[in-house]
Amino acid sequence: MKALLIDFGSTFTKVALANLDPPGLIGTAQAVTTTSTDLLDGLRTALAEFSRGELEGIAVKRACSSAAGGLGIVAIGLVPVLTAKAAREAALGAGARVLATYAYTLTSREIEEIRSLRPDMLLLAGGADGGEQRTILDNAALIAESGLGVPVVYAGNKVAADRAEELLTGRVPRVIVAANVMPEVNVLQTEPARQAIRELYLQEITKAKGLERIQQEVGLAMPTPLAVMRGGELLQRTWKQTVVMVDIGGATTDIHSFGDGKPSAAGVILKGLPEPFVKRTVEGDLGMRLSAASLLHSVGVERLQEQLPFLLENGELQDYVNWISASKDALPRNGRELLIERALAIACIREAIVRHAGRLEEAFTPSGRMWIQQGKDLTRVDLLVGIGGVLAHAGDPFDMLRQALKIEDSLALTPKHPQLYLDRHYLLAAIGLLSDIYPQAAEALLGETLAPSEV
Amino acid sequence: MPQTNTIVLGVIGADVHAVGNKILEMTFSDAGFKVVNLGVMVSQEEFINAAVETDASAILVSSLYGHGEMDCRGLRDQCRESGIGDILLYVGGNLVIGKRTFSPVEALFKEMGFDRVYPPGVMPDVAIADLRKDLGL
Numbered sequence: 165m166k167a168l169l170i171d172f173g174s175t176f177t178k179v180a181l182a183n184l185d186p187p188g189l190i191g192t193a194q195a196v197t198t199t200s201t202d203l204l205d206g207l208r209t210a211l212a213e214f215s216r217g218e219l220e221g222i223a224v225k226r227a228c229s230s231a232a233g234g235l236g237i238v239a240i241g242l243v244p245v246l247t248a249k250a251a252r253e254a255a256l257g258a259g260a261r262v263l264a265t266y267a268y269t270l271t272s273r274e275i276e277e278i279r280s281l282r283p284d285m286l287l288l289a290g291g292a293d294g295g296e297q298r299t300i301l302d303n304a305a306l307i308a309e310s311g312l313g314v315p316v317v318y319a320g321n322k323v324a325a326d327r328a329e330e331l332l333t334g335r336v337p338r339v340i341v342a343a344n345v346m347p348e349v350n351v352l353q354t355e356p357a358r359q360a361i362r363e364l365y366l367q368e369i370t371k372a373k374g375l376e377r378i379q380q381e382v383g384l385a386m387p388t389p390l391a392v393m394r395g396g397e398l399l400q401r402t403w404k405q406t407v408v409m410v411d412i413g414g415a416t417t418d419i420h421s422f423g424d425g426k427p428s429a430a431g432v433i434l435k436g437l438p439e440p441f442v443k444r445t446v447e448g449d450l451g452m453r454l455s456a457a458s459l460l461h462s463v464g465v466e467r468l469q470e471q472l473p474f475l476l477e478n479g480e481l482q483d484y485v486n487w488i489s490a491s492k493d494a495l496p497r498n499g500r501e502l503l504i505e506r507a508l509a510i511a512c513i514r515e516a517i518v519r520h521a522g523r524l525e526e527a528f529t530p531s532g533r534m535w536i537q538q539g540k541d542l543t544r545v546d547l548l549v550g551i552g553g554v555l556a557h558a559g560d561p562f563d564m565l566r567q568a569l570k571i572e573d574s575l576a577l578t579p580k581h582p583q584l585y586l587d588r589h590y591l592l593a594a595i596g597l598l599s600d601i602y603p604q605a606a607e608a609l610l611g612e613t614l615a616p617s618e619v
Numbered sequence: 620m621p622q623t624n625t626i627v628l629g630v631i632g633a634d635v636h637a638v639g640n641k642i643l644e645m646t647f648s649d650a651g652f653k654v655v656n657l658g659v660m661v662s663q664e665e666f667i668n669a670a671v672e673t674d675a676s677a678i679l680v681s682s683l684y685g686h687g688e689m690d691c692r693g694l695r696d697q698c699r700e701s702g703i704g705d706i707l708l709y710v711g712g713n714l715v716i717g718k719r720t721f722s723p724v725e726a727l728f729k730e731m732g733f734d735r736v737y738p739p740g741v742m743p744d745v746a747i748a749d750l751r752k753d754l755g756l
Contacts, residue, residue, distance in 0.1 A: 435660070
Protein backbone atom coordinates (compact mmCIF):
# COMPACT_ATOMS: atom_id res chain seq x y z
CA MET A 165 0.00 0.00 0.00
CA LYS A 166 1.23 3.43 -0.94
CA ALA A 167 0.30 6.99 -0.09
CA LEU A 168 0.49 9.95 -2.45
CA LEU A 169 0.86 13.21 -0.54
CA ILE A 170 0.58 16.51 -2.35
CA ASP A 171 1.26 20.10 -1.37
CA PHE A 172 -0.13 22.64 -3.83
CA GLY A 173 2.10 25.60 -2.98
CA SER A 174 1.88 29.07 -4.43
CA THR A 175 5.06 28.44 -6.45
CA PHE A 176 5.61 24.67 -6.57
CA THR A 177 3.42 21.61 -6.36
CA LYS A 178 5.37 19.18 -4.21
CA VAL A 179 4.64 15.48 -4.20
CA ALA A 180 5.80 12.73 -1.87
CA LEU A 181 5.21 9.05 -2.57
CA ALA A 182 5.56 6.70 0.36
CA ASN A 183 5.11 3.03 1.22
CA LEU A 184 2.83 2.48 4.18
CA ASP A 185 3.68 -1.08 5.11
CA PRO A 186 6.55 -1.33 5.76
CA PRO A 187 6.72 2.44 5.86
CA GLY A 188 9.31 4.31 3.83
CA LEU A 189 9.77 7.13 1.38
CA ILE A 190 9.76 6.13 -2.29
CA GLY A 191 10.59 9.57 -3.58
CA THR A 192 9.64 13.20 -3.94
CA ALA A 193 9.04 15.37 -6.98
CA GLN A 194 7.94 18.86 -7.79
CA ALA A 195 6.63 20.96 -10.63
CA VAL A 196 5.56 24.54 -11.07
CA THR A 197 2.05 25.13 -9.71
CA THR A 198 -0.45 25.75 -12.44
CA THR A 199 -2.98 28.10 -10.85
CA SER A 200 -3.72 29.82 -14.14
CA THR A 201 -4.94 26.63 -15.82
CA ASP A 202 -5.79 23.56 -13.80
CA LEU A 203 -3.92 22.71 -10.59
CA LEU A 204 -3.98 19.08 -11.69
CA ASP A 205 -1.73 19.92 -14.69
CA GLY A 206 1.13 20.76 -12.37
CA LEU A 207 0.46 17.62 -10.39
CA ARG A 208 0.60 15.49 -13.55
CA THR A 209 3.95 17.03 -14.48
CA ALA A 210 5.32 16.25 -11.03
CA LEU A 211 4.02 12.69 -11.13
CA ALA A 212 5.72 12.10 -14.47
CA GLU A 213 9.00 11.88 -12.55
CA PHE A 214 7.90 8.58 -11.06
CA SER A 215 7.91 5.31 -12.98
CA ARG A 216 4.67 3.53 -13.77
CA GLY A 217 5.56 0.77 -11.31
CA GLU A 218 6.17 3.25 -8.54
CA LEU A 219 2.75 4.78 -9.08
CA GLU A 220 0.95 1.44 -8.77
CA GLY A 221 -0.87 0.49 -5.60
CA ILE A 222 -1.66 3.98 -4.30
CA ALA A 223 -4.29 3.47 -1.61
CA VAL A 224 -4.29 6.89 -0.03
CA LYS A 225 -4.27 10.30 -1.67
CA ARG A 226 -4.18 13.40 0.43
CA ALA A 227 -3.39 16.99 -0.37
CA CYS A 228 -2.94 20.34 1.26
CA SER A 229 -2.92 23.68 -0.45
CA SER A 230 -1.65 27.17 -0.04
CA ALA A 231 -2.28 28.00 -3.68
CA ALA A 232 -4.67 30.81 -4.61
CA GLY A 233 -3.62 32.77 -1.51
CA GLY A 234 -4.19 30.00 1.02
CA LEU A 235 -6.88 30.48 3.63
CA GLY A 236 -7.32 34.18 4.39
CA ILE A 237 -9.04 35.04 7.65
CA VAL A 238 -9.96 38.33 9.31
CA ALA A 239 -10.04 37.98 13.11
CA ILE A 240 -12.36 40.17 15.18
CA GLY A 241 -12.46 40.50 18.96
CA LEU A 242 -13.22 42.94 21.75
CA VAL A 243 -10.09 43.96 23.72
CA PRO A 244 -6.91 43.85 21.56
CA VAL A 245 -4.79 41.85 24.03
CA LEU A 246 -7.60 39.48 25.05
CA THR A 247 -10.32 38.19 22.69
CA ALA A 248 -8.87 39.84 19.56
CA LYS A 249 -5.54 38.17 20.29
CA ALA A 250 -7.24 34.87 21.12
CA ALA A 251 -9.10 34.97 17.79
CA ARG A 252 -5.87 35.71 15.96
CA GLU A 253 -4.10 32.78 17.67
CA ALA A 254 -6.97 30.45 16.78
CA ALA A 255 -6.89 31.48 13.11
CA LEU A 256 -3.10 31.08 12.91
CA GLY A 257 -3.44 27.72 14.63
CA ALA A 258 -5.87 26.64 11.90
CA GLY A 259 -3.24 27.32 9.26
CA ALA A 260 -4.75 30.56 8.05
CA ARG A 261 -3.19 33.74 6.82
CA VAL A 262 -4.52 36.39 9.17
CA LEU A 263 -5.18 39.32 6.86
CA ALA A 264 -6.08 41.70 9.68
CA THR A 265 -7.23 41.73 13.30
CA TYR A 266 -9.86 44.14 14.60
CA ALA A 267 -10.96 45.04 18.14
CA TYR A 268 -14.08 46.73 19.57
CA THR A 269 -17.07 47.69 17.41
CA LEU A 270 -16.27 47.67 13.71
CA THR A 271 -16.48 51.02 11.98
CA SER A 272 -17.81 51.50 8.46
CA ARG A 273 -14.22 52.17 7.37
CA GLU A 274 -13.08 48.89 8.85
CA ILE A 275 -15.92 47.06 7.09
CA GLU A 276 -14.69 48.55 3.82
CA GLU A 277 -11.13 47.54 4.67
CA ILE A 278 -12.32 43.98 5.27
CA ARG A 279 -14.12 44.04 1.93
CA SER A 280 -10.94 45.07 0.15
CA LEU A 281 -8.90 42.36 1.92
CA ARG A 282 -11.23 39.74 0.37
CA PRO A 283 -11.03 37.26 3.24
CA ASP A 284 -12.25 33.68 2.82
CA MET A 285 -13.72 33.67 6.29
CA LEU A 286 -14.32 35.85 9.35
CA LEU A 287 -13.59 34.68 12.87
CA LEU A 288 -15.84 36.59 15.23
CA ALA A 289 -14.97 36.66 18.94
CA GLY A 290 -15.60 39.04 21.83
CA GLY A 291 -16.53 38.79 25.47
CA ALA A 292 -15.80 36.09 28.00
CA ASP A 293 -18.67 33.60 28.51
CA GLY A 294 -21.38 35.44 30.42
CA GLY A 295 -19.53 38.71 29.90
CA GLU A 296 -19.82 41.58 27.46
CA GLN A 297 -22.12 40.89 24.50
CA ARG A 298 -23.16 44.23 23.01
CA THR A 299 -20.01 44.57 20.89
CA ILE A 300 -20.11 41.11 19.34
CA LEU A 301 -23.83 41.47 18.59
CA ASP A 302 -23.23 44.88 17.02
CA ASN A 303 -20.43 43.39 14.96
CA ALA A 304 -22.60 40.45 13.88
CA ALA A 305 -25.30 42.90 12.79
CA LEU A 306 -22.74 45.06 10.94
CA ILE A 307 -21.36 42.01 9.13
CA ALA A 308 -24.91 40.90 8.25
CA GLU A 309 -25.76 44.32 6.82
CA SER A 310 -22.45 44.78 5.03
CA GLY A 311 -23.15 42.29 2.27
CA LEU A 312 -19.58 41.01 2.63
CA GLY A 313 -20.84 37.55 1.71
CA VAL A 314 -18.14 35.78 3.68
CA PRO A 315 -18.73 32.75 5.94
CA VAL A 316 -18.38 33.37 9.66
CA VAL A 317 -17.07 31.28 12.53
CA TYR A 318 -18.58 32.59 15.75
CA ALA A 319 -16.33 31.87 18.73
CA GLY A 320 -17.28 34.56 21.25
CA ASN A 321 -19.40 34.92 24.38
CA LYS A 322 -21.64 31.84 24.42
CA VAL A 323 -24.54 33.83 25.85
CA ALA A 324 -24.75 35.90 22.65
CA ALA A 325 -24.25 32.96 20.26
CA ASP A 326 -27.91 32.24 19.43
CA ARG A 327 -28.71 35.87 18.80
CA ALA A 328 -25.60 36.37 16.67
CA GLU A 329 -26.36 33.24 14.65
CA GLU A 330 -29.88 34.54 14.04
CA LEU A 331 -28.52 37.91 12.88
CA LEU A 332 -26.08 36.30 10.46
CA THR A 333 -28.09 33.37 9.09
CA GLY A 334 -29.23 34.03 5.54
CA ARG A 335 -27.04 37.13 5.30
CA VAL A 336 -23.71 35.30 4.98
CA PRO A 337 -23.12 32.00 3.13
CA ARG A 338 -22.59 30.02 6.31
CA VAL A 339 -22.31 30.47 10.09
CA ILE A 340 -20.69 27.97 12.42
CA VAL A 341 -20.92 28.50 16.16
CA ALA A 342 -17.93 27.19 18.13
CA ALA A 343 -16.97 27.42 21.79
CA ASN A 344 -15.48 30.71 22.94
CA VAL A 345 -11.79 31.33 22.17
CA MET A 346 -11.56 33.00 25.61
CA PRO A 347 -14.24 31.47 27.89
CA GLU A 348 -12.79 33.24 30.92
CA VAL A 349 -10.37 36.12 31.27
CA ASN A 350 -6.85 34.86 30.59
CA VAL A 351 -8.03 31.39 29.51
CA LEU A 352 -7.27 30.54 25.90
CA GLN A 353 -9.31 27.84 24.15
CA THR A 354 -8.52 27.72 20.47
CA GLU A 355 -9.25 24.08 19.61
CA PRO A 356 -13.02 24.32 18.91
CA ALA A 357 -12.52 27.38 16.71
CA ARG A 358 -9.66 25.66 14.86
CA GLN A 359 -11.94 22.70 14.14
CA ALA A 360 -14.78 24.94 12.98
CA ILE A 361 -12.41 26.78 10.64
CA ARG A 362 -11.25 23.52 9.13
CA GLU A 363 -14.84 22.32 8.70
CA LEU A 364 -15.74 25.54 6.92
CA TYR A 365 -12.57 25.33 4.83
CA LEU A 366 -13.49 21.87 3.58
CA GLN A 367 -17.17 22.60 2.98
CA GLU A 368 -17.26 26.17 1.73
CA ILE A 369 -13.87 27.61 0.91
CA THR A 370 -12.75 24.85 -1.44
CA LYS A 371 -16.00 25.39 -3.34
CA ALA A 372 -15.46 29.14 -3.51
CA LYS A 373 -11.88 28.74 -4.72
CA GLY A 374 -12.72 26.14 -7.36
CA LEU A 375 -10.78 23.48 -5.51
CA GLU A 376 -13.70 21.05 -5.44
CA ARG A 377 -12.23 18.83 -8.11
CA ILE A 378 -8.94 18.70 -6.25
CA GLN A 379 -10.87 17.76 -3.16
CA GLN A 380 -12.62 14.89 -4.96
CA GLU A 381 -9.64 13.60 -6.89
CA VAL A 382 -6.79 13.91 -4.43
CA GLY A 383 -8.48 14.42 -1.08
CA LEU A 384 -7.73 18.05 -0.26
CA ALA A 385 -7.62 17.89 3.51
CA MET A 386 -6.30 21.15 4.93
CA PRO A 387 -4.32 24.31 4.31
CA THR A 388 -0.56 23.62 4.03
CA PRO A 389 0.50 25.43 7.22
CA LEU A 390 -1.87 23.22 9.21
CA ALA A 391 -0.30 20.11 7.65
CA VAL A 392 3.18 21.36 8.60
CA MET A 393 1.91 22.08 12.11
CA ARG A 394 0.50 18.56 12.42
CA GLY A 395 3.86 17.17 11.35
CA GLY A 396 5.42 19.18 14.16
CA GLU A 397 2.79 18.00 16.64
CA LEU A 398 3.58 14.39 15.75
CA LEU A 399 7.30 15.09 16.21
CA GLN A 400 6.68 16.64 19.63
CA ARG A 401 4.42 13.77 20.69
CA THR A 402 6.46 10.83 19.50
CA TRP A 403 9.94 12.12 20.31
CA LYS A 404 8.65 13.64 23.57
CA GLN A 405 10.69 16.78 23.07
CA THR A 406 9.80 20.44 22.87
CA VAL A 407 10.15 21.71 19.32
CA VAL A 408 10.54 24.92 17.34
CA MET A 409 10.16 24.79 13.55
CA VAL A 410 11.35 27.52 11.22
CA ASP A 411 9.77 27.51 7.78
CA ILE A 412 11.32 30.09 5.43
CA GLY A 413 9.47 30.80 2.24
CA GLY A 414 9.63 33.40 -0.48
CA ALA A 415 6.80 35.52 0.86
CA THR A 416 6.61 34.66 4.57
CA THR A 417 8.53 33.05 7.37
CA ASP A 418 6.49 30.82 9.66
CA ILE A 419 7.58 29.81 13.14
CA HIS A 420 5.83 27.00 15.00
CA SER A 421 6.55 26.15 18.61
CA PHE A 422 5.35 23.07 20.46
CA GLY A 423 5.65 23.33 24.23
CA ASP A 424 4.06 25.19 27.12
CA GLY A 425 6.72 27.93 27.21
CA LYS A 426 6.33 28.45 30.95
CA PRO A 427 9.04 30.42 32.77
CA SER A 428 12.27 28.45 33.13
CA ALA A 429 13.83 30.65 35.82
CA ALA A 430 12.82 31.59 39.34
CA GLY A 431 11.39 35.03 40.10
CA VAL A 432 9.51 35.24 36.80
CA ILE A 433 5.81 36.04 36.72
CA LEU A 434 3.79 35.11 33.67
CA LYS A 435 1.39 37.82 32.49
CA GLY A 436 -1.31 38.17 29.90
CA LEU A 437 -3.32 35.71 27.85
CA PRO A 438 -1.71 32.26 28.06
CA GLU A 439 0.10 31.11 24.97
CA PRO A 440 -1.20 28.13 22.98
CA PHE A 441 0.83 24.92 23.38
CA VAL A 442 1.04 24.80 19.60
CA LYS A 443 1.78 28.35 18.55
CA ARG A 444 2.30 29.60 15.03
CA THR A 445 3.37 33.03 13.89
CA VAL A 446 3.58 34.20 10.29
CA GLU A 447 5.83 37.07 9.35
CA GLY A 448 4.52 38.54 6.14
CA ASP A 449 7.41 41.00 5.83
CA LEU A 450 10.14 38.38 6.14
CA GLY A 451 10.81 36.21 3.12
CA MET A 452 13.48 35.29 0.61
CA ARG A 453 11.82 36.48 -2.61
CA LEU A 454 8.52 38.36 -2.65
CA SER A 455 9.25 39.80 0.81
CA ALA A 456 13.00 40.31 0.40
CA ALA A 457 12.62 44.10 0.12
CA SER A 458 10.58 44.30 3.33
CA LEU A 459 13.07 41.97 5.01
CA LEU A 460 15.88 44.36 4.13
CA HIS A 461 13.79 47.24 5.41
CA SER A 462 13.00 45.43 8.69
CA VAL A 463 16.51 44.32 9.61
CA GLY A 464 18.63 46.98 7.91
CA VAL A 465 21.85 46.80 5.89
CA GLU A 466 24.11 46.80 8.97
CA ARG A 467 22.73 43.57 10.39
CA LEU A 468 23.24 41.89 7.03
CA GLN A 469 26.77 43.25 6.66
CA GLU A 470 27.65 41.60 9.98
CA GLN A 471 27.06 38.19 8.41
CA LEU A 472 29.25 38.86 5.38
CA PRO A 473 32.99 38.22 5.04
CA PHE A 474 33.33 41.10 2.56
CA LEU A 475 32.34 44.75 2.54
CA LEU A 476 29.18 45.42 0.57
CA GLU A 477 29.51 47.88 -2.26
CA ASN A 478 27.26 50.87 -2.39
CA GLY A 479 23.82 49.74 -3.58
CA GLU A 480 24.93 46.13 -4.08
CA LEU A 481 22.49 44.71 -1.53
CA GLN A 482 19.60 46.82 -2.75
CA ASP A 483 20.22 45.77 -6.35
CA TYR A 484 20.29 42.09 -5.47
CA VAL A 485 17.14 42.40 -3.36
CA ASN A 486 15.35 44.27 -6.14
CA TRP A 487 16.22 41.50 -8.54
CA ILE A 488 15.12 38.59 -6.34
CA SER A 489 11.92 40.28 -5.19
CA ALA A 490 10.83 40.61 -8.78
CA SER A 491 11.31 36.97 -9.67
CA LYS A 492 10.20 33.90 -7.76
CA ASP A 493 12.81 31.60 -9.30
CA ALA A 494 15.85 33.90 -9.21
CA LEU A 495 18.92 32.04 -7.93
CA PRO A 496 22.27 33.47 -6.84
CA ARG A 497 24.60 33.78 -9.85
CA ASN A 498 28.00 33.82 -8.12
CA GLY A 499 29.75 33.25 -4.82
CA ARG A 500 29.16 36.77 -3.62
CA GLU A 501 25.41 36.53 -4.19
CA LEU A 502 25.36 33.15 -2.53
CA LEU A 503 26.78 34.74 0.62
CA ILE A 504 24.28 37.59 0.46
CA GLU A 505 21.51 35.03 0.12
CA ARG A 506 22.85 33.28 3.20
CA ALA A 507 22.95 36.53 5.18
CA LEU A 508 19.37 37.31 4.18
CA ALA A 509 18.22 33.88 5.34
CA ILE A 510 20.00 34.21 8.70
CA ALA A 511 18.44 37.64 9.27
CA CYS A 512 15.06 36.29 8.31
CA ILE A 513 15.23 33.37 10.75
CA ARG A 514 16.60 35.48 13.58
CA GLU A 515 14.00 38.21 13.27
CA ALA A 516 11.11 35.73 12.97
CA ILE A 517 12.28 33.78 16.04
CA VAL A 518 12.66 36.94 18.13
CA ARG A 519 9.13 37.97 17.18
CA HIS A 520 7.73 34.52 17.96
CA ALA A 521 9.44 34.07 21.33
CA GLY A 522 8.40 35.74 24.55
CA ARG A 523 10.20 38.55 26.35
CA LEU A 524 11.15 39.41 29.87
CA GLU A 525 10.56 42.80 31.37
CA GLU A 526 12.25 43.99 34.53
CA ALA A 527 10.07 44.97 37.51
CA PHE A 528 11.29 46.35 40.80
CA THR A 529 9.21 45.37 43.80
CA PRO A 530 9.70 45.88 47.53
CA SER A 531 10.58 42.18 47.67
CA GLY A 532 13.38 42.66 45.17
CA ARG A 533 13.80 42.51 41.43
CA MET A 534 11.25 40.40 39.56
CA TRP A 535 10.73 39.59 35.93
CA ILE A 536 7.50 39.73 34.02
CA GLN A 537 7.24 37.29 31.13
CA GLN A 538 5.05 37.99 28.11
CA GLY A 539 4.77 35.18 25.57
CA LYS A 540 6.58 31.84 25.49
CA ASP A 541 9.90 31.01 27.11
CA LEU A 542 11.68 28.96 24.45
CA THR A 543 15.17 29.18 25.95
CA ARG A 544 15.23 25.48 26.84
CA VAL A 545 13.57 24.09 23.73
CA ASP A 546 15.00 20.67 22.84
CA LEU A 547 14.83 20.66 19.04
CA LEU A 548 14.87 23.23 16.30
CA VAL A 549 13.89 22.12 12.80
CA GLY A 550 14.72 24.15 9.71
CA ILE A 551 12.35 23.89 6.74
CA GLY A 552 12.51 25.48 3.31
CA GLY A 553 14.53 25.49 0.11
CA VAL A 554 17.04 28.12 1.22
CA LEU A 555 18.14 25.82 4.06
CA ALA A 556 17.71 22.49 2.27
CA HIS A 557 19.91 23.66 -0.62
CA ALA A 558 22.52 25.46 1.47
CA GLY A 559 25.95 23.95 2.03
CA ASP A 560 25.96 24.79 5.73
CA PRO A 561 22.32 24.89 6.93
CA PHE A 562 23.19 24.15 10.56
CA ASP A 563 25.75 26.90 10.71
CA MET A 564 23.11 29.27 9.35
CA LEU A 565 20.70 28.21 12.09
CA ARG A 566 23.43 28.59 14.73
CA GLN A 567 24.22 32.09 13.50
CA ALA A 568 20.54 33.00 13.53
CA LEU A 569 20.22 31.83 17.14
CA LYS A 570 23.06 34.08 18.30
CA ILE A 571 20.85 36.76 19.77
CA GLU A 572 22.50 39.31 22.03
CA ASP A 573 19.23 40.57 23.51
CA SER A 574 19.23 38.83 26.90
CA LEU A 575 15.56 39.64 27.48
CA ALA A 576 14.43 37.70 24.39
CA LEU A 577 13.36 34.17 25.36
CA THR A 578 14.65 32.51 22.18
CA PRO A 579 16.05 28.94 21.95
CA LYS A 580 19.58 28.84 23.34
CA HIS A 581 21.07 25.42 22.60
CA PRO A 582 18.56 23.27 20.79
CA GLN A 583 19.58 20.17 18.86
CA LEU A 584 19.33 21.25 15.22
CA TYR A 585 17.55 19.32 12.48
CA LEU A 586 16.87 19.86 8.82
CA ASP A 587 13.75 18.73 6.96
CA ARG A 588 15.95 17.60 4.07
CA HIS A 589 13.26 16.08 1.83
CA TYR A 590 10.65 18.75 2.62
CA LEU A 591 8.34 16.13 4.08
CA LEU A 592 6.79 17.79 7.13
CA ALA A 593 3.60 18.78 5.31
CA ALA A 594 3.27 15.26 3.88
CA ILE A 595 3.87 13.80 7.34
CA GLY A 596 1.18 16.06 8.77
CA LEU A 597 -1.26 14.86 6.11
CA LEU A 598 -0.60 11.28 7.11
CA SER A 599 -0.33 11.70 10.88
CA ASP A 600 -3.97 11.08 11.82
CA ILE A 601 -4.63 8.20 9.41
CA TYR A 602 -1.28 6.38 9.38
CA PRO A 603 0.61 7.62 12.43
CA GLN A 604 3.24 4.88 12.30
CA ALA A 605 4.09 5.53 8.68
CA ALA A 606 4.17 9.24 9.42
CA GLU A 607 6.57 8.62 12.29
CA ALA A 608 8.86 6.58 10.07
CA LEU A 609 8.95 9.41 7.52
CA LEU A 610 9.92 11.83 10.30
CA GLY A 611 12.98 9.69 10.97
CA GLU A 612 13.84 9.66 7.27
CA THR A 613 13.56 13.35 6.56
CA LEU A 614 14.96 14.88 9.75
CA ALA A 615 18.70 15.10 9.50
CA PRO A 616 20.46 16.07 12.73
CA SER A 617 23.45 18.38 12.92
CA GLU A 618 26.68 16.80 14.05
CA VAL A 619 27.21 17.63 17.69
CA MET B 620 -23.60 50.86 34.21
CA PRO B 621 -23.97 47.10 33.86
CA GLN B 622 -25.69 45.40 36.78
CA THR B 623 -24.02 42.03 36.62
CA ASN B 624 -22.62 40.27 39.65
CA THR B 625 -19.20 39.99 38.00
CA ILE B 626 -16.30 41.67 39.75
CA VAL B 627 -12.65 42.00 38.80
CA LEU B 628 -10.15 41.50 41.61
CA GLY B 629 -6.39 41.96 41.84
CA VAL B 630 -3.36 43.40 43.60
CA ILE B 631 -2.16 46.49 41.76
CA GLY B 632 1.34 47.56 40.77
CA ALA B 633 4.55 45.72 41.62
CA ASP B 634 2.90 44.24 44.70
CA VAL B 635 3.27 40.48 45.18
CA HIS B 636 1.13 39.96 48.32
CA ALA B 637 -0.92 36.93 47.31
CA VAL B 638 -2.58 35.68 50.49
CA GLY B 639 -5.20 38.38 51.05
CA ASN B 640 -6.04 38.20 47.36
CA LYS B 641 -6.90 34.50 47.66
CA ILE B 642 -9.03 35.17 50.74
CA LEU B 643 -10.95 37.89 48.92
CA GLU B 644 -11.51 35.61 45.95
CA MET B 645 -12.94 32.92 48.24
CA THR B 646 -15.18 35.17 50.31
CA PHE B 647 -16.61 37.09 47.35
CA SER B 648 -17.25 33.84 45.44
CA ASP B 649 -18.96 32.36 48.49
CA ALA B 650 -21.10 35.49 48.69
CA GLY B 651 -22.38 34.72 45.18
CA PHE B 652 -20.26 37.03 43.06
CA LYS B 653 -18.61 35.91 39.85
CA VAL B 654 -14.99 36.76 40.62
CA VAL B 655 -12.43 37.35 37.89
CA ASN B 656 -9.23 37.21 39.90
CA LEU B 657 -6.17 38.62 38.13
CA GLY B 658 -3.83 37.79 41.04
CA VAL B 659 -0.80 39.89 41.90
CA MET B 660 1.22 42.51 40.00
CA VAL B 661 -1.78 43.68 38.01
CA SER B 662 -1.54 46.84 35.90
CA GLN B 663 -4.38 49.34 35.49
CA GLU B 664 -4.69 48.22 31.90
CA GLU B 665 -5.20 44.59 32.89
CA PHE B 666 -7.96 45.51 35.35
CA ILE B 667 -9.75 47.48 32.66
CA ASN B 668 -9.32 44.91 29.89
CA ALA B 669 -10.75 42.18 32.10
CA ALA B 670 -13.66 44.40 33.16
CA VAL B 671 -14.50 45.21 29.53
CA GLU B 672 -14.48 41.57 28.37
CA THR B 673 -16.56 40.34 31.32
CA ASP B 674 -18.97 43.28 31.58
CA ALA B 675 -18.00 43.59 35.23
CA SER B 676 -19.86 45.88 37.64
CA ALA B 677 -16.93 46.60 39.91
CA ILE B 678 -13.15 46.56 40.07
CA LEU B 679 -11.73 45.71 43.51
CA VAL B 680 -8.15 46.88 43.86
CA SER B 681 -5.84 45.73 46.65
CA SER B 682 -2.60 47.43 47.52
CA LEU B 683 -0.53 46.23 50.45
CA TYR B 684 2.93 47.68 49.92
CA GLY B 685 2.42 51.39 50.41
CA HIS B 686 2.62 52.52 46.79
CA GLY B 687 -1.17 52.50 46.36
CA GLU B 688 -1.47 56.19 45.73
CA MET B 689 0.99 56.07 42.84
CA ASP B 690 -0.41 52.89 41.34
CA CYS B 691 -4.08 53.91 41.53
CA ARG B 692 -3.78 57.43 40.22
CA GLY B 693 -5.53 57.80 36.89
CA LEU B 694 -7.46 54.51 37.06
CA ARG B 695 -10.84 56.29 36.88
CA ASP B 696 -9.72 58.31 33.86
CA GLN B 697 -8.46 55.15 32.15
CA CYS B 698 -11.88 53.58 32.79
CA ARG B 699 -13.57 56.59 31.21
CA GLU B 700 -11.28 56.34 28.19
CA SER B 701 -12.18 52.67 27.84
CA GLY B 702 -15.94 53.22 27.92
CA ILE B 703 -16.49 51.91 31.45
CA GLY B 704 -16.34 55.28 33.26
CA ASP B 705 -19.30 54.40 35.49
CA ILE B 706 -17.86 51.16 36.88
CA LEU B 707 -17.62 50.87 40.68
CA LEU B 708 -14.05 51.17 41.97
CA TYR B 709 -13.15 49.86 45.43
CA VAL B 710 -9.72 49.97 46.98
CA GLY B 711 -8.30 48.60 50.21
CA GLY B 712 -5.18 47.47 52.03
CA ASN B 713 -2.17 49.35 53.32
CA LEU B 714 -2.71 52.21 50.96
CA VAL B 715 -0.04 54.58 52.25
CA ILE B 716 3.17 54.28 54.23
CA GLY B 717 3.44 55.41 57.82
CA LYS B 718 0.90 56.06 60.51
CA ARG B 719 -1.46 58.47 58.85
CA THR B 720 -5.02 58.92 60.04
CA PHE B 721 -7.43 57.24 57.67
CA SER B 722 -9.81 60.06 56.81
CA PRO B 723 -7.36 62.09 54.67
CA VAL B 724 -6.33 58.88 52.94
CA GLU B 725 -9.97 58.05 52.23
CA ALA B 726 -10.54 61.57 50.94
CA LEU B 727 -7.48 61.28 48.71
CA PHE B 728 -8.64 58.04 47.08
CA LYS B 729 -12.23 59.28 46.72
CA GLU B 730 -10.81 62.33 45.00
CA MET B 731 -9.06 59.90 42.65
CA GLY B 732 -12.43 58.44 41.72
CA PHE B 733 -12.80 55.46 44.03
CA ASP B 734 -16.30 54.76 45.35
CA ARG B 735 -15.21 52.91 48.49
CA VAL B 736 -11.91 53.05 50.36
CA TYR B 737 -11.02 50.60 53.13
CA PRO B 738 -8.42 50.92 55.86
CA PRO B 739 -6.26 47.98 57.00
CA GLY B 740 -8.09 45.37 59.09
CA VAL B 741 -11.52 45.62 57.48
CA MET B 742 -13.25 42.25 57.16
CA PRO B 743 -14.40 41.18 53.68
CA ASP B 744 -18.01 41.06 54.92
CA VAL B 745 -18.08 44.85 55.13
CA ALA B 746 -17.06 45.24 51.51
CA ILE B 747 -19.49 42.50 50.44
CA ALA B 748 -22.38 44.33 52.16
CA ASP B 749 -21.34 47.62 50.54
CA LEU B 750 -21.10 46.02 47.12
CA ARG B 751 -24.57 44.49 47.42
CA LYS B 752 -25.91 47.87 48.41
CA ASP B 753 -24.13 49.77 45.63
CA LEU B 754 -25.32 47.28 43.03
CA GLY B 755 -28.84 47.09 44.41
CA LEU B 756 -28.54 43.31 44.73
